[in-house]
Amino acid sequence: MPVALAIHGGAGAIPRTTPPGEYTPPLHASLDAGMAVLAADTPRPWEARSGLSVALSAAMAAVEVLEGCPLFNASVGSVLTTAGTVELEASVMDGRDGRAGAVAGVTAVTNPTRLAALVLSATPHAFLGGEGAAALAAAHAHELSWALLGAATAVSVVRAMEYGGLTAAAAADRVLGGMAPGSAGLIAVTPGGEVVMAKNTGGMYCGCVDGGGRRRLRIWEEDL
DSSP: OOOOOOOOOOSSOOOTTSOHHHHHHHHHHHHHHHHHHHHHTSOOHHHHHTTOOHHHHHHHHHHHHHHTOTTSSSGGGOOOOTTSOOOEEEEEEOTTTOOEEEEEEEOSOSOHHHHHHHHHHHSSOSEEEHHHHHHHHHHTGGGTTGGGHHHHHHHHHHHHHHHHOOOHHHHHHHHHHTSOTTSOEEEEEOTTOOEEEEEOTTOOEEEOOOTTOOSOOOEEEOOO
16 A cells, blocks of 8 residues: 655744755655655554554654754744743644644653653543643653753754843753753853853753854764
């Protein structure tokens, strides 16, 4: 039987100033990730352990690529709230039986789609938000690859500077202040030589941003 996969790159309009060459590769990568699962006709290990279908595993594989790309309004590329924070929503549905899982108001998970799948597979609920979603994430942190949070953290600092008008130090305090201990750290260096370091117990990630909050950002998987 033929297989099919359709994706979209987040709600809203992509600025005409963004060259197609920047956002088409991650779209193709998303399709490739999903089609690889469909072609193998078996769920990825995590979804298999959770009893999820091949189709849902393929959909999650595709979405996770977009969640990790700053060009799309999903996870790392999320639009900030008016308070300068990121609040994520995600949902999944299994077409075999109509079961669904959804989360809202998620602030500390890079792949909220996987957390939504946990609602479906590991709880009797269909929807969790706020503290309930955070508690589920904490209970399954090892399955959600917490280390990925570090990359999103540095991007969040850039955005807090860019859209919130904050200094590097204030942006770092805001972003890291609301996170669970031990999840991330960063170093910000401005053109004027200001160096800001913020970490909580043993963070693994650091990033550099400029004083104007522009996206001159690099991430290293190194201990601070």
